[in-house]
Amino acid sequence: MEVKTEKQEASSASMIEAVDDNENDLRIGERLVEKDRDSTLWSSSVSHKRILLHSIAALLAGGVFGYDSVINGASISMPAFLLYFGDHTTTGSLFVPSIWASMWTAMSYLLQAFGGFGIGLVSDRIGRRWACVAAACISIVGVGVQFAAMSRGMLLGGKMINGLAIGCIFASATAWASEISPLRLRGPIQSGIVLFMVLMQAIGLVTIRIYVEDMSTSAFRKVFALQWIWPVAAGVAFIIMPESPIFLLRKKKVDAAKRSLARLYGIDNHIAARLAVLRKQMEQEHSQNEAHGDASYLELFQGTNLKRTLTVIWLFLAAGLNGASLLSQNTYFLIIAGLPAVHAFDVGIGGFGLAVIAIVFSWFFMERFGRRCIWLVGVAVNIVVMAIIGGLHYSTSQGSLWAIAILMNVLLAWQLLTMTSIGWVITAEVSSYRLRAKTQSIGVISNAATTWLFTFTVPYVYNTDSGNLGARTGFVFMGSSMLLLIGSWFLVPDLHGLNTNEIDWLYAQNTSVRHFQQHADSAKTSAPEKVHNTDV
Known part of the structure; x- marks a missing residue:
């Protein structure tokens, strides 16, 4: 009996010591979170350079x-391309039929x-990393079919x-x-994905510019x-990346x-403390699962999650309402408007170069002025510029055509600075x-x-064979941008x-998105104790 009692006492002592260690790790982990919250962008980048290095995999997904x-x-x-897949007008000009240009x-x-x-369900089962690898493989097949294409179909x-494949890899990688x-690098890394996306758009446009004067079929196949x-690079990168510790x-x-975590932060960088913080968050999540069941798509549209989901959908609906679809086709638009192809591509390349600079600046602006403020100003300016583009339709001079070309590309950069990267x-x-x-x-689906x-x-x-509005299309997007501004006022928060x-807590308290930053201190003090009792 005596021996048994001693063993029981030893076991109890070990359990108490383990609990003390866990509580100590949790306190250290919470201090690390607060330290990161208060750090500058530069100091956080230096402290977490390993994570920045690993995030290259996600950047490559943006490149795809x-x-x-x-x-x-x-x-x-x-x-x-027009010679191979296009048609001729009655005057002999080449064009792509609207149905195929659209499809x-x-x-x-x-x-x-x-x-x-589909990938949301898959990545919850096999992990983000392998979902990205599988998507990259599918992309390789899709590119091969395009390369070998002999017909429009x-x-x-x-x-x-x-x-x-792109829908899969982009959702999983983000x-x-x-x-x-x-916390401090969350915004810049997501914005970095957009930056790499724009860099690849610029590279793609430069590539087309190189071959634009080549009339052989090998030009567009190259x-x-x-x-x-890009899918090969992204697939290889995700094979060697660590899986999400949260997953x-x-x-x-x-x-x-x-x-x-050891691979992401370094083996000697308070791994036990960082793990303790994540485990606490997962315990809160587990209690929510027990109360509400496993996460489902239906839950996105229930309770306090509904407004969050509507915000995500609205942010991506913006890509249509702000006229990004017109701006992304500006090269073809300008060519059919009368600008020589070479000049249309040159202006487009300059626009993407400006966009790259704009996105880098957004890393600093979003921390200084807040996500919501930048977004609303971006939409307001978009309304004005779209109105100017529409008005220039009524001038027939070559100078007006150049003004439209420049405005469209500057506006493209502006949208990337104030809306795309922030969104x-x-x-x-x-x-x-x-x-x-x-x-x-849901975000990728909405986009x-x-x-x-x-x-x-x-x-x-x-297009000339359809509505033939030309630059007057700017008026259409001026009106839709006004609608975007109104909706954004009620849906877009500042989560800096x-x-x-803390975000869970603010939504659970039905705090207006306009007042999130005013209640940030309350969220920081109340969220750790109360969030597990809310429907998130």
């Missing part, structure tokens, strides 16, 4: 999306929506396969990046072939999560942990569905400096 998006729209402007871009985005929906099939990012680089903890793989950051921040993968999927709708219809608005639990 970026190169494809510009090739989809700009390749139809190549004379060699090549629109069907790609429609399949992105299907990919974004075969080219459409290749674009649809690649669109499916969710993975959000889950590995420390442009398609270079697209293989691993959700699957109760604690040791694997610890190894993942991706907010969508990565606004969801709860347990619904993050599915929320990102793809919106782009599909507008890229399908916009050519019918401005708030962690996921």
Whole structure:
């Protein structure tokens, strides 16, 4: 009996010591979170350089999306492409029939929506990392079909396969990046994905510019072939990346999560403390699962989650309402308006160069002025510039055509600075942990569905064989941008400096999105104790 009692006492002492260690790790972890919250962008980048290095995989996923998006729209402007896949007008001019110009871009985005929906379920089972690898493999196949296309229908099939893959990889990669990012780098890393997307768009446009004067069929096939680089690079990168520690903890793989954190932060960088913080968050999530069941798409539209989901959908609907679909086709638009192809591509390349600079500046602006303020100002300026573009239609001078070309490309950069990069950051921040993968999927679906709708219809608005509005299309998007501004006032929050639990608490308290920053201090003090009792 005595021996048994001693063993029991020893066991109890060990348990008490373990509890004390866990509580100590949790306190250290919470201090690390607060330290990161208060750090500057530079100091956080230096402290977490390993995470920045790992985030390259997500940037490459953005590259897959970026190169494809510009090739989809700009390749139809190549004379060699028009000779092979186009038709002649009664005057002998080359053009792509509106139905095919719409379908090549629109069907790609429609399949992105299907990919974004399906991958949310898959990545919750197999992980973000392997979902990205599988999507990269599908993209390689889709590019191959486009490269070998001998007909308009075969080219459409290749674009649809690649669109499916892009929807999958973009949803999974942004969710993975959000889950590995420390609080201070969450926004810049998501914005970095957009930056790399724009860089690849610029590279794609430069590639087309190189071959634009080549009239052989190999010209546009070379442009398609270079697209293989990005899914191959992204697939290889994700093979060697660590899995999201949050996903691993959700699957109760604690040791694997610890190894993942060690790779992300460095083995001697308070791994036990960081793990303790994540485990506490997962325990809160587990209590929510017990109360509400496993996360489902239906839950996104229930309770306090509804407003968060509507915010995500609205942010991506903006890509249609703000006229991005018109601006993304500006090269073809300017060519049919009378600007020489070479000049149209040169102006477009300059626009993308300006966009790259704009996105880098957005990393600093979004922290100084807040996400919401930048977004609203961006939409307001968009209204004015679209009105000017529409008005220039009534001037027939060559100078007016050049003014339209410059304004369209400057506005493209402005949208990337104030809306696109900000929108991706907010969508990565606004969801709860347990619904993050599915929320990102809804984001990709919304983006793809919106782009599909507008890229399908916009050519019918401005094209010579349809609505023939030309630059007057700017008036259409002036009106839709006004609607965007009104909706954004009620839906777009500023989540700067708030962690996921604090955001959960603010939504659970039905705080107006206009007042999130005013209640930030209350959220920071109340969220840790109260969030587990709320419906998030």
